[in-house]
Amino acid sequence: MTTTTDPQPASFRLSMLLNDTRYRSYTFQFIALIVLILFMSSLGMNLVTNLAEQGVPFSFDYLGSPAGYDINQRPIDYNNQDTHLRASIVGVMNTLIVAVLGCVTATFLGVIAGVLRLSNNWLIAKLMAVYVEAFRNVPVLIWILVIFFIMTAALPSPSAFRGDDPASSMLFNSIAFTNRGVYIPWVQFENGFDSILVVPPVFADTYSISFLGLFNINMSLWLVIITLLCGIYMAVKVAGFIQQNYGRAFALLPGFVRLAVYLAVALGPAIIVYAILLSANGAESERSLRFSLSINFVVMLVVFLLSLYVSRLIRDWAIAKQQITGDLPATWHMRIAVIILPTALTLFWLGAYLDYPALRGFNFSGGLTIRGSLIALWLALAVYTGAFIAENVRAGIQAISQGQTEAAGSLGLRPNRIMNLVVLPQALRVIIPPLISQYLNLTKNSSLAIAVGYMDVTGTLGGITLNQTGKAIESVLLLMIFYLTISLSISLFMNIYNNSVKLKER
Amino acid sequence: MKKSILLGTLTAAGLVAGAATAGTLDDVKARGTLNCGVVTGLAGFGAPDTNGEWQGFDVSLCRAVAAAIFGDPTAVTFVPTTGKTRFTALASGEIDMLARNTTWTFSRDVDLKFEFVGVNYYDGQGFMVPKALGVSSAKELDGATVCIQTGTTTELNLADFFRANNISYEPVPIETNAEAQQQYLAGACDVYTTDASGLAATRATFEAPGDHVLLPEIISKEPLGPLVRHGDAEWGDVVRWTLNALITAEELGVTSANVADLSAGTENPEVNRLLGTEGNLGEMIGLEPDWAKKAIMAGGNYGEVFEKNIGENTPIGLARGLNAQWTEGGLIYSPPFR
Numbered sequence: 001m002t003t004t005t006d007p008q009p010a011s012f013r014l015s016m017l018l019n020d021t022r023y024r025s026y027t028f029q030f031i032a033l034i035v036l037i038l039f040m041s042s043l044g045m046n047l048v049t050n051l052a053e054q055g056v057p058f059s060f061d062y063l064g065s066p067a068g069y070d071i072n073q074r075p076i077d078y079n080n081q082d083t084h085l086r087a088s089i090v091g092v093m094n095t096l097i098v099a100v101l102g103c104v105t106a107t108f109l110g111v112i113a114g115v116l117r118l119s120n121n122w123l124i125a126k127l128m129a130v131y132v133e134a135f136r137n138v139p140v141l142i143w144i145l146v147i148f149f150i151m152t153a154a155l156p157s158p159s160a161f162r163g164d165d166p167a168s169s170m171l172f173n174s175i176a177f178t179n180r181g182v183y184i185p186w187v188q189f190e191n192g193f194d195s196i197l198v199v200p201p202v203f204a205d206t207y208s209i210s211f212l213g214l215f216n217i218n219m220s221l222w223l224v225i226i227t228l229l230c231g232i233y234m235a236v237k238v239a240g241f242i243q244q245n246y247g248r249a250f251a252l253l254p255g256f257v258r259l260a261v262y263l264a265v266a267l268g269p270a271i272i273v274y275a276i277l278l279s280a281n282g283a284e285s286e287r288s289l290r291f292s293l294s295i296n297f298v299v300m301l302v303v304f305l306l307s308l309y310v311s312r313l314i315r316d317w318a319i320a321k322q323q324i325t326g327d328l329p330a331t332w333h334m335r336i337a338v339i340i341l342p343t344a345l346t347l348f349w350l351g352a353y354l355d356y357p358a359l360r361g362f363n364f365s366g367g368l369t370i371r372g373s374l375i376a377l378w379l380a381l382a383v384y385t386g387a388f389i390a391e392n393v394r395a396g397i398q399a400i401s402q403g404q405t406e407a408a409g410s411l412g413l414r415p416n417r418i419m420n421l422v423v424l425p426q427a428l429r430v431i432i433p434p435l436i437s438q439y440l441n442l443t444k445n446s447s448l449a450i451a452v453g454y455m456d457v458t459g460t461l462g463g464i465t466l467n468q469t470g471k472a473i474e475s476v477l478l479l480m481i482f483y484l485t486i487s488l489s490i491s492l493f494m495n496i497y498n499n500s501v502k503l504k505e506r
Numbered sequence: 507m508k509k510s511i512l513l514g515t516l517t518a519a520g521l522v523a524g525a526a527t528a529g530t531l532d533d534v535k536a537r538g539t540l541n542c543g544v545v546t547g548l549a550g551f552g553a554p555d556t557n558g559e560w561q562g563f564d565v566s567l568c569r570a571v572a573a574a575i576f577g578d579p580t581a582v583t584f585v586p587t588t589g590k591t592r593f594t595a596l597a598s599g600e601i602d603m604l605a606r607n608t609t610w611t612f613s614r615d616v617d618l619k620f621e622f623v624g625v626n627y628y629d630g631q632g633f634m635v636p637k638a639l640g641v642s643s644a645k646e647l648d649g650a651t652v653c654i655q656t657g658t659t660t661e662l663n664l665a666d667f668f669r670a671n672n673i674s675y676e677p678v679p680i681e682t683n684a685e686a687q688q689q690y691l692a693g694a695c696d697v698y699t700t701d702a703s704g705l706a707a708t709r710a711t712f713e714a715p716g717d718h719v720l721l722p723e724i725i726s727k728e729p730l731g732p733l734v735r736h737g738d739a740e741w742g743d744v745v746r747w748t749l750n751a752l753i754t755a756e757e758l759g760v761t762s763a764n765v766a767d768l769s770a771g772t773e774n775p776e777v778n779r780l781l782g783t784e785g786n787l788g789e790m791i792g793l794e795p796d797w798a799k800k801a802i803m804a805g806g807n808y809g810e811v812f813e814k815n816i817g818e819n820t821p822i823g824l825a826r827g828l829n830a831q832w833t834e835g836g837l838i839y840s841p842p843f844r
Contacts, residue, residue: 029678034637055736068662069676080665090637149688157693159638179694180651265762362639362696373678450656453679459656464679467590467657468595470618 091460103383110389135387148376183357186368190351193295204282228270235266396427533757542568543601567701579804590656623746708785755807
């Protein structure tokens, strides 16, 4: 009789950490990690101790003192008595403004140039090739300066619009192109709602841990940040779960409801923790974080989103009808009316009118001012990044087999529709991933703003604030955190979008 | 960074490295050249000439210090700095001293940890406008677009001035003087503001200087002077007393022309002490006995340096004004050499 015995489950012995190849690599990785941590912390300690010995301790207190300087482009109200923190927020908003404008324009330019570069029309294809090569191969800083200097030199100064027989005149009597910027009419509300001033509460007192007496670690703040990060991680996981199990049902909900669900998961826990800590630590209003909430804007936004949703319902109804009867009812007039009419009525209700720019004193005033620095930066970033996006688009289109085009052609589709209905939707899967890094590049390149005097966050926090307070390490650290956050956020959102268009393998 | 420091609590409480302060004077002597931070280019104060040699009022001070240390006014490495980079360059030790029309303020001295060793030019912030605008006072500038060099005290003075007078303006921040000039001439800003001396220097380079006027308001005190890092008083003394030697030399009538004769010995004991033929001032400061003589020979005394670079016979055309010797009603005054 033979007995088979199962091999004994190898019990773990300490010596296996060195002798067993399965565990040895973990041992060395762990040692390497400890060494790395020791090295980084000795560098950090060195820095903090040296700063403390020089009498300039590591601290972010300077953010609370008055900035003392003025900023020309202010998306939120700001004057030179506001704090450095507020100046930094203005800079952050300016960075976001140019990044969003630049990304949208670059995508637009890039898609057009990428498609046209493959055109059968020799002239158009070559022109696009020249555009791509010229802009891709010259540093973006040069383009920013070129556009800025051309604008400054070629456009008239506001004084040229003065007098009975001015040297320059406004386009359609409403738009003024000057070397300081472009002045355009802008909507104002005659009997709109007053804006609400919101002053967010902050911790009056915090749980802080003093680190060797060198600086304080604000534990309350870190708790909120960590909760926020966990919330975002959870939202990503929840999104994946819903997509996999309830994808169809969830897609029926209106877009803003879906967004609200994700936002609630991502931000909810952090807001709750913040509220708990506020009640425990005591709250005080922080003027630096104030912002005015435009009720007019909120009303317009809600009306617009609702009309979009109704328009989508009409489309769904039409498609359902087509499934039953085989005829697609013409709904375009209804959909346009549903979008335009409520918006127009709301505008009328709020008493909207156009405020035209007019020459008063030294400058134009009224309307909306788009400063030359913003235009130069925006255009340069857009055309530069657009050239890269054009190449991504071209690569994406060429990755789609020629057979697809031929098959669509044999079904009787015209070239225009082949591109829009067959090629581009498939090409998106190839285009999106490199597009993400182009968006990241554009956002990071916007830090060249100071070359034309555009006050982005590098210009305020990393420029004037750093210079006037001498807090170089702290300011640069904050800048790094800001750009890291922005880049990761763009990456996150674009990856979510990528997941929704990428080839579903089941 | 924060994370690594947090983790550091567990492991690296003992890893503390102290800040080592070596003598800057010894470093400079060992290196053989003086690293001097100057402006990137401002006619009269510091700019390379057609041969690529740095010339100017602030540059002369660098040369005088180099001459006092090495006896060689050319033993200087000039490091051009912008308004933004200058303090970092000095604090990091990239330069030994900064002679770059920098305003002496409380916070720069105390908070940024620098040592202003004296004042070599008493200035104030002014405004330049095109004559065609028809403006005669800065208080009429409500709503004007103003070009400013970013990272300077002028930025803060400007904000204060407009706030105090309750008028508005639109700032156009600009990195260098050259860019500001280009923007101003193109009409992209109505006004250019910086130190009055800088305005005069900039206007001198225009094709038609007569078309531009400096407004009468001087809105700030801008005592410009050389500075060094905190914490090395010996090195600060070298720069301070080199500047004082040039000022005293003018007061005592010692010029680059007669310094060689006078250093043979004179009846005036203060001249003798200055030039090292009497007493041991050189030894006290850690330099050769004739250090001041070499400094004066490098570019002349304070008055000569002023006249040669920015005086009334130069394109800059600045009068001595506040910068005359105290004996002639100005503020330029050196403590005694004793």
